[in-house]
Structures are given as structure tokens and as C-alpha cells.
Amino acid sequence: MRKVFRELKSLDEVRRILESLTIDLDIEEISIFEAYNRVLAEDVYAKCDVPPFDRATMDGFAVKAEDTFLAEEDKPIKLKIVGNVKAGEVPRVEVDRGCAVEISTGAVMPKGANAVVMVEYTTVRDGYVYVYKPVAPMENVASAGSDAMAGELIVRKGKVLSAREIGLIASAGVDRVKVFRKPKVAIISTGDEIVEVGRPLEIGKIYDVNLYMITSKVKECGCLAFPMGVVRDDYLEIKRTVENALKTCDIVITTGSTSAGLGDVIYRVFEELGDVFVHGIAVKPGKPTVIAKTKNKVLFGLPGYPVSALMIFEVVVAPFLRKLTGLEVERNKVKAVLQVKTYSDVGRREFRPVALVKTGKFIAYPFTTYSGSVSTLAKADGFIEIPENVAFLEEGEEVDVILFGDYKPSDLVIIGSHCLGVDLLIELCSVDAKVINVGSTGGLLAVKRGEADLAGTHLLDESGVYNIPFIKRLGLKDVILVKGYEREQGFIVAKGNPKGIRGFEDLLREDVVFINRNPGSGTRVLIDMKLRELAEKLGLSFEEIKKRIKGYDVEAKTHTAVAVAVLMGKADVGVGIRTVADRYGLDFIPLRPEEYDFVVRKDRLGKESVKRFLETLRSDKFKREVRKLKGIRVTERTGEIVEFS
Incomplete structure (x- = not known):
């Protein structure tokens, strides 16, 4: 029988419950060499005067x-x-x-x-x-005893020991202290589709992310982590693994199998082993979260999507663990200006990952799709919290960004169109770069606002000229265009081209499913230009053409996403660059070469990272290495600076 969610609890309710929960941890005596970041279990008194003489x-x-x-x-x-x-x-x-x-x-x-x-x-x-x-x-x-006198209380119980307290304890002649034992935390991944890293990956399977990610976060909170591997979506197997974990650990964290689906069994396991007091939280992502207590131990069932699991860990689990270990519960925050209007679901508190750019003030770029996105975890600097009663945040609104760690501004900020050539350039010039893929138009606007040092762009105007008409149209001043390289654009289709696709006319067929690119990208501009030409040729309106194409409204944000959609059979055809088609073993039908260029702010040309990037673009090494990326080629104009008014 399918288990539906109990009444969803608000995040504030869950936090209050966890604040009242305690776990009695044993006390152990350790050398002060091992005492850093440990929580004192009893007061420490000086054995002698500090200093012991004048x-x-x-x-x-x-x-x-x-x-x-x-x-x-x-x-x-x-x-x-x-x-x-x-x-x-x-x-x-x-x-x-x-x-x-x-x-x-x-x-x-x-x-x-x-x-x-x-x-x-x-x-x-x-x-x-x-x-x-x-x-x-x-x-x-x-004078003798001016720091501390013999018998004086020098560090109180409950104090997290830093280098300062340890130095004072050592000066008072104390070499061992009693501390609370570190909480032991078991981490278990669940799911029939999950495969441990290192094993062969079959179709329909994905590598486990959560076990490694959550294990690292548990250690970050000052606990001892015990990763217990991947368990299938089987009630008895999950129950047996959780029971074994409870024998040796104080806390058990599982990921996956938490929602109301037929294959999700964590709720039933936790209910049988203890008292479930949370089954569903009114948040996004992370609604299907389960929390239970059994005797002196606590169980957390986190969602399976990596970003959902990370978000719930950060806002629910981490504060609880940090309370036990005595580490600072409050995370670092910065004020930032939201770059785009951001919508949310009313009734659920939402946590939205963002990438930060610093331009004197922080600019936050929110991720639009993220729950199952592993790449979001690496690209995001932190997250924003959107209250339950807010439907959207306006562009330009100031928000608090809770950081995942210590924020360090990147040496080079590139915002614009996704390209493997850019990845190669960054690798070759060895700079710390932040790359935010928002499409060519978004990149030009980011350069205009001063948020990016440079943008990669490949926008084709109806006149047949790339990029410059758009720079003028968007009103960019004090920028230069640096000629990049040519990329071969075309149809990406399955190996052997089973649907026999030759041109845009084939997209109108009933048996063909298309995958589009996102608005603002250079590839989308090319697609729409070709479809308008086709509409004129057939005597149809552009709107009629769009309606007849299956999948026109399904958008991929990168060339790689197009290739993967074709590879997985979700689409028969999409438009992208030859490089990714070749990388995924797909067939490619050329349409036309395109010019992928870089727009650079003049006031950043003296910046060391920008100079290294442009020098690398012009280098012989880049010319040699880029030949390995089929479908990208340098030209005689690569690296040329184009000034315009």
C-alpha cells in the first residue's frame, strides 16, 4: 500500500524539534595534542600559577x-x-x-x-x-599568577577548544582533558539505480554522489563518519543495514527512498525502529524528508537528489550535528543582489543554489533547475532562502546568501555561451575561473553590467554578421571583440541517423522528436532563423511552424545536454556543435560554421588573468590542442582585436 505524507511540518517546527533533541555522548580523556575543536566535558583548573614566577x-x-x-x-x-x-x-x-x-x-x-x-x-x-x-x-x-593562579578555573565545560584555550591549558600544567566523544554518524545511500563509484555504469544507472558528499559534510561538522555503501530499494535490506548502523553509531543518515512512491521505504523502516516525528517538510527542495528517534539515537532520511540532499543537510542536519560537537551553528552569510527575477512555490520555503560574482558588491546568479543536478553542487557558492509566502523575488532585490564554505572570488569571470573550447582555454592558461553558462545574450549583458570580465558569444544576425550587431543593439560601451574560433554547427542524431534526417523540413514530420536550445543562446538564434526561412518557403507563419515541431518547447541549456537527450532516446535530433556529437559517438549533419568570439571589457584588459586568457587564445599550444576537439578550428583571425564604435 502506498504511504502518503503525514502533515507537512514547517521548517521552523522541525528546527524547534531538533533544538530540543539531545544525544547523551560518552566522555573520554585525551591528550591536549588531540583536543583541537573538541568540546570540554568538565571544567579545567590550573595546576600551578601562570606564570609560576615574576x-x-x-x-x-x-x-x-x-x-x-x-x-x-x-x-x-x-x-x-x-x-x-x-x-x-x-x-x-x-x-x-x-x-x-x-x-x-x-x-x-x-x-x-x-x-x-x-x-x-x-x-x-x-x-x-x-x-x-x-x-x-x-x-x-x-607577576606570578597574573594569567591564572593555582586552582583557578581557566576553561569551562562545554567550551570548544581552539589553539588559544589549548595554549592556556598547557601553560597551567594540564596535559590531558576530558571531552565529549565525537558523535558517530553512519551514512547509507539507497536506490536500485545507484552504483558505487568505480564499478561499470550500465544504462539506467547513475554513480552514487550522496555517500561521498554527505560523508564529507559530516566530517565538516566535527563528527566521525562511517559510510556504509549503497543498499537496494528493498525493505528488509534497508532495515537490516540501518539496524547494524544503530549498533555502533549515534546518528544514521540515509539518502533516497523517502518520498511517497511505491519503492520508497525509509518511512516504514524508521517507523518500525523508532518514533517518526517528521515525514515531509514544507520546503523546496527536500520535501520528502524523514526524521525519527530511537532511544538515544536519531535517524535522518534525506531525499535522493544530490542538491536536495545537500540542501536539507545544510538547513536541518548540519545545525543539529554542530550543536552536538559544539561548532558554530550559524553559517557565513553575504548580502547579494539577485541578477534575475526568481519564482518560487507559495506555501513551501525554497532554498535556491546560486553562483556569486563580486563587482564591489556581490551579484547572485540563481540556478533554475537543480534538484538532480550534480554540476550545480560544484558551481554554486551558496544558497538563498525564499519564504513560504513569497511567489517571486525581483531582479535587483537584495538577498542573504548562505555560503557553502569560505567564498573566494575567482581570478577570471566568464559569463556567456557554453563551449568546450572555453574549458580548454581555462585549462591551458591555468587561472582560477568561474564560468556561468547563461547563453550569448546573457553573457553580453553581464559584460555590460561589469559582472563578467569577458563573455563567449556566437549570435548570428539576419545580415549574416556574427556578434557585433548584437553588441551595438544592446548598447555595450568600452568593450572590444576578440575573434575566437569557428565551430561547426549541425544536427546531432543517433548513430546511423535512423530517422533519415537531412534538414529543417524533417522536423515537421510526425515521427521526429526535436530538442531545442534555450532562448538567448546563439544556437537558438540560428534555429529560429532557419525556421523562419522555412516558414516563408512553405507559406506558413513562424508560430504555425513551431506548433508543428514535436519538442520545440523542450529546451536544453548546453550542447552536451542536446547530445545526451539524443543518446538516451528522448529526442531524435537537436542542433549543436560537432565536438559534442563526436564525444558521445553520435552522427552529425553539418549546417554551417559559426564564429565563436569573446567580448571583453576594456577596463579588464590589464587584469593578469584576462591577459593570460587572451595570450593562450593566440598561442601555438592552443592551436595544437584544439585540433583534438573535432568541429572546432582556429582561423587566421583568432586572437584579433576588433574595435568598433
């Missing part, structure tokens, strides 16, 4: 302070040197009136001395020291 804090001369009160820069006082004391020595000399003892930093103060004159304010001649500046009693002296 000591000099500067190199100089130990004196009676009152002997120096009349010292002036032009009238130094004269004191007889009666000995010296080095650090670690027991003083064997006493300071009387009119005398001084040379002393090193950290040395024990000799009897009779109550101050140290810094060596910078003295000169030595004929066994006497001349003092040019007076000192006050106890100046440049650390």
Missing part, C-alpha cells in the same frame, strides 16, 4: 623603579651592572639601590628588582648602564 617581558635591565624616576633623554641616570640572568636560570644576584642586572625576556626577576628597562632606552659603558627613560614599578614584568 618574569621579564622584555630584554633589558632589571632595576629598582625608583632609581629611574629622574632619568631623561638628555640626562640619563647611571646604574652599576652587577650581573645577568638568562631565561631558564635561577638568579644568583640581588639588585640593590643604584644597581642593575642585565636580563633576557622570560627570565626570573632577581631579588630586589621590581621593573625592567627596555634595552632600547639604555647604553652600556665601562660596567655601567645609562638609562634614558624612567619605568614604573612592575613595568615590563609579568
